[in-house]
Amino acid sequence: xxxxxxxxxxxxxxxxxxxxxxxxxxxxxxxxxxxxxxxxxxxxxxxxxxxxxxxxxxxxxxxxxxxxxxxxxxxxxxxxxxxxxxxxxxxxxxxxxxxxxxxxxxxxxxx
Amino acid sequence: xxxxxxxxxxxxxxxxxxxxxxxxxxxxxxxxxxxxxxxxxxxxxxxxxxxxxxxxxxxxxxxxxxxxxxxxxxxxxxxxxxxxxxxxxxxxxxxxxxxxxxxxxxxxxxxxxxxxxxxxxxxxxxxxxxxxxxxxxxxxxxxxxxxxxxxxxxxxxxxxxxxxxxxxxxxxxxxxxxxxxxxxxxxxxxxxxxxxxxxxxxxxxxxxxxxxxxxxxxxxxxxxxxxxxxxxxxxxxxxxxxxxxxxxxxxxxxxxxxxxxxxxxxxxxxxxxxxxxxxxxxxxxxxxxxxxxxxxxxxxxxxxxxxxxxxxxxxxxxxxxxxxxxxxxxxxxxxxxxxxxxxxxxxxxxxxxxxxxxxxxxxxxxxxxxxxxxxxxxxxxxxxxxxxxxxxxxxxxxxxxxxxxxxxxxxxxxxxxxxxxxxxxxxxxxxxxxxxxxxxxxxxxxxxxxxxxxxxxxxxxxxxxxxxxxxxxxxxxxxxxxxxxxxxxxxxxxxxxxxxxxxxxxxxxxxxxxxxxxxxxxxxxxxxxxxxxxxxxxxxxxxxxxxxxxxxxxxxxxxxxxxxxxxxxxxxxxxxxxxxxxxxxxxxxxxxxxxxxxxxxxxxxxxxxxxxxxxxxxxxxxxxxxxxxxxxxxxxxxxxxxxxxxxxxxxxxxxxxxxxxxxxxxxxxxxxxxxxxxxxxxxxxxxxxxxxxxxxxxxxxxxxxxxxxxxxxxxxxxxxxxxxxxxxxxxxxxxxxxxxxxxxxxxxxxxxxxxxxxxxxxxxxxxxxxxxxxxxxxxxxxxxxxxxxxxxxxxxxxxxxxxxxxxxxxxxxxx
Ligand code: SRM
Ligand SMILES: Cc1cc2nc3c(=O)[nH]c(=O)nc-3n(C[C@H](O)[C@H](O)[C@H](O)COP(=O)(O)OP(=O)(O)OC[C@H]3O[C@@H](n4cnc5c(N)ncnc54)[C@H](O)[C@@H]3O)c2cc1C
Ligand code: SF4
Ligand code: FES
Numbered sequence: 051x052x053x054x055x056x057x058x059x060x061x062x063x064x065x066x067x068x069x070x071x072x073x074x075x076x077x078x079x080x081x082x083x084x085x086x087x088x089x090x091x092x093x094x095x096x097x098x099x100x101x102x103x104x105x106x107x108x109x110x111x112x113x114x115x116x117x118x119x120x121x122x123x124x125x126x127x128x129x130x131x132x133x134x135x136x137x138x139x140x141x142x143x144x145x146x147x148x149x150x151x152x153x154x155x156x157x158x159x160x161x
Numbered sequence: 162x163x164x165x166x167x168x169x170x171x172x173x174x175x176x177x178x179x180x181x182x183x184x185x186x187x188x189x190x191x192x193x194x195x196x197x198x199x200x201x202x203x204x205x206x207x208x209x210x211x212x213x214x215x216x217x218x219x220x221x222x223x224x225x226x227x228x229x230x231x232x233x234x235x236x237x238x239x240x241x242x243x244x245x246x247x248x249x250x251x252x253x254x255x256x257x258x259x260x261x262x263x264x265x266x267x268x269x270x271x272x273x274x275x276x277x278x279x280x281x282x283x284x285x286x287x288x289x290x291x292x293x294x295x296x297x298x299x300x301x302x303x304x305x306x307x308x309x310x311x312x313x314x315x316x317x318x319x320x321x322x323x324x325x326x327x328x329x330x331x332x333x334x335x336x337x338x339x340x341x342x343x344x345x346x347x348x349x350x351x352x353x354x355x356x357x358x359x360x361x362x363x364x365x366x367x368x369x370x371x372x373x374x375x376x377x378x379x380x381x382x383x384x385x386x387x388x389x390x391x392x393x394x395x396x397x398x399x400x401x402x403x404x405x406x407x408x409x410x411x412x413x414x415x416x417x418x419x420x421x422x423x424x425x426x427x428x429x430x431x432x433x434x435x436x437x438x439x440x441x442x443x444x445x446x447x448x449x450x451x452x453x454x455x456x457x458x459x460x461x462x463x464x465x466x467x468x469x470x471x472x473x474x475x476x477x478x479x480x481x482x483x484x485x486x487x488x489x490x491x492x493x494x495x496x497x498x499x500x501x502x503x504x505x506x507x508x509x510x511x512x513x514x515x516x517x518x519x520x521x522x523x524x525x526x527x528x529x530x531x532x533x534x535x536x537x538x539x540x541x542x543x544x545x546x547x548x549x550x551x552x553x554x555x556x557x558x559x560x561x562x563x564x565x566x567x568x569x570x571x572x573x574x575x576x577x578x579x580x581x582x583x584x585x586x587x588x589x590x591x592x593x594x595x596x597x598x599x600x601x602x603x604x605x606x607x608x609x610x611x612x613x614x615x616x617x618x619x620x621x622x623x624x625x626x627x628x629x630x631x632x633x634x635x636x637x638x639x640x641x642x643x644x645x646x647x648x649x650x651x652x653x654x655x656x657x658x659x660x661x662x663x664x665x666x667x668x669x670x671x672x673x674x675x676x677x678x679x680x681x682x683x684x685x686x687x688x689x690x691x692x693x694x695x696x697x698x699x700x701x702x703x704x705x706x707x708x709x710x711x712x713x714x715x716x717x718x719x720x721x722x723x724x725x726x727x728x729x730x731x732x733x734x735x736x737x738x739x740x741x742x743x744x745x746x747x748x749x750x751x752x753x754x755x756x757x758x759x760x761x762x763x764x765x766x767x768x769x770x771x772x773x774x775x776x777x778x779x780x781x782x783x784x785x786x787x788x789x790x791x792x793x794x795x796x797x798x799x800x801x802x803x804x805x806x807x808x809x810x811x812x813x814x815x816x817x818x819x820x821x822x823x824x825x826x827x828x829x830x831x832x833x834x835x836x837x838x839x840x841x842x843x844x845x846x847x848x849x850x851x852x853x854x855x856x857x858x859x860x861x862x863x864x865x866x867x868x869x870x871x872x873x874x875x876x877x878x879x880x881x882x883x884x885x886x887x888x889x890x891x892x893x894x895x896x897x898x899x900x901x902x903x904x905x906x907x908x909x910x911x912x913x914x915x916x917x918x919x920x921x922x923x924x925x926x927x928x929x930x931x932x933x934x935x936x937x938x939x940x941x942x943x944x945x946x947x948x949x950x951x952x953x954x955x956x957x958x959x960x961x962x963x964x965x966x967x968x969x970x971x972x973x974x975x976x
Binding site for chain 1: 682706707713719720968970
């Protein structure tokens with residue numbers, strides 16, 4: 051069963067932007083697209099660890115700030131010729147409020 | 162355990178071999194690659210265009226650091242292997258021993274240096290690698306510099322034309338009676354000589370070089386007949402010799418080259434060799450096409466597959482812009498041979514096809530080379546030409562009744578006709594890729610098939626194939642779109658932003674029919690800049706379309722921390738600023754404090770959440786952002802000038818400070834770096850900057866379009882100004898013109914190359930009214946730009962950037 055924890059409000063994140071959620075064992079990047087969809091992925095690029103939350107967001111994709119790999123926010127997969135993926139995490143949007151699965155937070159923390 | 166493969170020589174042959182090897186079996190070997198040059202593999206044959214200034218080194222790199230990293234290659238560049246120990250199965254470089262299971266020798270060739278007096282003088286060089294090119298470029302910088310090229314073969318003439326292109330006085334000394342005698346017959350050699358002489362290159366055939374003269378460095382070249390040519394630079398391009406020394410020392414069989422069998426195996430079964438260093442069936446090779454065939458075979462041999470190298474005929478083209486020359490096969494005269502010759506003196510065309518028993522054995526084309534591939538194809542396939550003999554020399558278009566246009570002629574080539582000699586790509590491979598992968602441009606074809614990606618001389622053929630395959634869908638003149646989100650190029654987008662008064666990114670995307678919903682990381686920052694520059698005071702900057710550095714006004718580092726560089730106007734600082742920097746470094750535990758190459762101080766390793774705190778303290782001491790991250794004004798370096806220096810002619814420090822104070826905060830298409838030197842000794846290095854000033858007794862010499870990063874380029878002189886005020890106005894107007902015309906990420910030197918220095922001078926120097934107009938537009942836009950972004954953020958702007966949205970502590974023990 052899902053145990054949802056509130057992590058913040060939609061307006062906390064700029065459109066086409068991202069914010070981080072800190073967990074004891076690493077950051078999760080939470081994105082808001084131009085159309086107010088939200089996505090959460092690891093804040094660490096599989097290439098050389100670039101903080102994906104700092105990238106440019108376009109459509110449901112983000113470009114890593116360090117060497118421009120592009121990731122799908124939906125699947126976490128690197129796009130184009132690059133190979134790699136980040137974990138994606140489920141979010142729930144209830145009105146303004148954004149929720150994340152507490153079990154995921156625990157799982158991330160427990161790894 | 163994975164076997165260890167050691168490769169000696171990071172050149173074109175081994176590079177291609179590694180590509181095939183990784184394609185076939187990426188995990189087969191742990192690869193260690195030694196290269197004597199301090200860099201990885203690049204397209205050596207394109208050194209000529211680099212020397213001519215038509216291409217940059219970056220454009221000819223074939224394998225970059227990413228490629229090597231992706232394939233797990235352990236790169237040992239700048240390391241020469243000095244010994245192979247075949248018993249222990251190790252190689253030595255720099256005294257370090259590296260073990261191998263399989264070894265590949267691909268050491269290429271060494272240029273042949275004629276053993277004459279003076280050959281070791283500084284200024285005498287070969288033409289083989291990038292260092293040679295850089296040395297030649299440096300020598301060509303000196304105004305009025307003279308070059309003597311010894312050797313009128315392919316390499317020598319490419320060097321001569323390139324140096325001539327760079328403004329040097331060039332003489333070519335050639336031992337034989339006519340140029341390129343190995344590839345050309347005397348008639349074509351004569352036409353070539355005429356063409357080169359018309360460009361101002363002096364050609365001296367039958368020239369026996371006796372000695373190179375000079376004390377400290379080269380001064381002249383002396384011929385046996387007593388002629389002396391002055392020289393600041395001597396290029397020896399008289400031939401190459403397979404580089405076999407380490408193989409000989411190791412007791413591997415070596416004749417002229419390292420002896421290999423059909424599988425590229427040397428006399429030692431664990432050692433392979435390929436490239437120019439080898440000899441196969443008594444032949445050595447000096448063009449890439451056969452070497453690439455060797456690369457295929459060697460990769461197969463390494464993965465245990467069967468393969469045999471079969472030498473094929475090669476064709477040659479001279480890579481000198483504006484000279485069309487093609488030769489293939491053997492064209493010596495002999496009793497059993499006939500020839501067909503076509504001359505058109507007015508058009509400067511000469512074609513000669515040599516026949517033996519009704520088959521083509523050689524062809525030389527000068528002036529018009531479009532049929533080269535067709536002749537070469539007939540030659541390789543030993544096609545009897547009896548039926549078309551009467552019209553053969555007119556080319557493919559005249560065969561088979563109706564006259565074909567050039568595109569149709571290419572379309573009519575057989576499927577297995579070779580289009581790209583360098584990479585051995587045949588017609589059907591290209592047309593197949595166009596159809597299957599939906600390729601639409603030359604770049605696409607290069608990326609997918611490698612055709613036209615090496616020397617580029619088959620570009621015309623590939624374009625015709627694109628045309629023949631795609632019909633109207635192919636438009637070679639099409640402008641390069643900004644990015645895949647649009648068909649429009651940068652200039653078109655800028656023009657439409659002004660014409661349609663588009664004032665926001667969504668408006669641009671809507672009106673100009675963007676193909677994606679919200680652009681991409683390429684177009685959005687460009688659009689944001691164009692809008693900022695076009696509508697100062699009206700356009701609201703779109704922070705989310707800026708790269709992270711410009712969004713948070715600090716430079717992101719590899720570990721996700723940031724660096725902070727405060728402005729030090731003109732490189733001047735004082736105890737108060739230095740104290741504040743020291744204090745802030747202590748207070749926030751900033752690990753590295755470094756003096757930058759731009760005359761200021763960098764604080765590196767600042768945590769993102771600490772940025773506002775660091776800025777607050779720096780602001781308190783009167784410092785603002787140095788914009789070390791910005792596509793905008795970076796630094797204005799200065800020297801001490803007339804205030805202190807015994808040679809200073811003007812107040813260079815003062816002018817530098819004045820420029821930086823006036824211009825900071827301005828966004829530009831790419832970064833802008835400036836410098837002001839107090840005299841021509843130029844201690845502030847003004848002559849490699851985007852804009853530079855060299856003070857002289859009579860005033861200020863204003864320079865522009867220099868570069869010292871990826872490219873190195875001395876500045877051009879824009880004009881001379883009598884007073885500081887005049888200098889200011891010129892510099893500001895120049896930058897404003899660039900802000901309005903430059904494409905995003907195009908530095909000033911590239912912009913100047915694109916639009917032409919003359920057009921810039923016409924606007925800024927010759928027409929003082931226009932100059933004033935641009936000056937005033939800059940002044941207007943600065944009203945909205947000179948706001949310290951640090952201060953804004955200290956006061957709360959974009960606070961969301963600097964704090965996490967939520968934080969979770971250590972979890973309760975999960976059940
Ligand atoms: C800090 C500094 C090196 C140093 O420790 O001295 C530096 C550091 C960086 N340089 Fe530089 N460059 C620095 C002086 C230079 C110089 C020398 C100069 O300015 O006199 C050059 C050659 C001159 C020139 O630009 O023509 C230089 C040519 C480059 C280039 C190549 C630009 C080009 O168009 O060829 C890049 C790459 C780019 O901009 O795309 C680059 C990019 C970078 C970046 C921004 C790389 C990046 O994108 O993260 C580095 C940021 C590190 C940081 O966080 O501070 N840096 N860089 C220097 C800062 C100067 C300053 O005070 O602002
Ligand atoms: C200016 C120029 C123009 C050319 N134009 C054409 C052209 O138009 N068409 C064409 O087909 N060919 C052309 N060529 C020839 C072509 O570049 C060569 O045939 C090709 O590069 C040879 O490949 P290779 O791998 O055998 O040797 P290289 O590419 O020379 O690579 C050998 C590498 O091994 C390194 N090396 C040597 N000894 C050691 C050692 N002991 N330890 C470590 N490293 C070592 C060398 O430094 C070098 O980097 C041109 C060459 C030049 C220089
Ligand atoms: S040269 Fe410039 S870009 Fe390269 S590592 Fe040094 S600071 Fe970074
Ligand atoms: S770290 Fe993300 S692309 Fe290199």
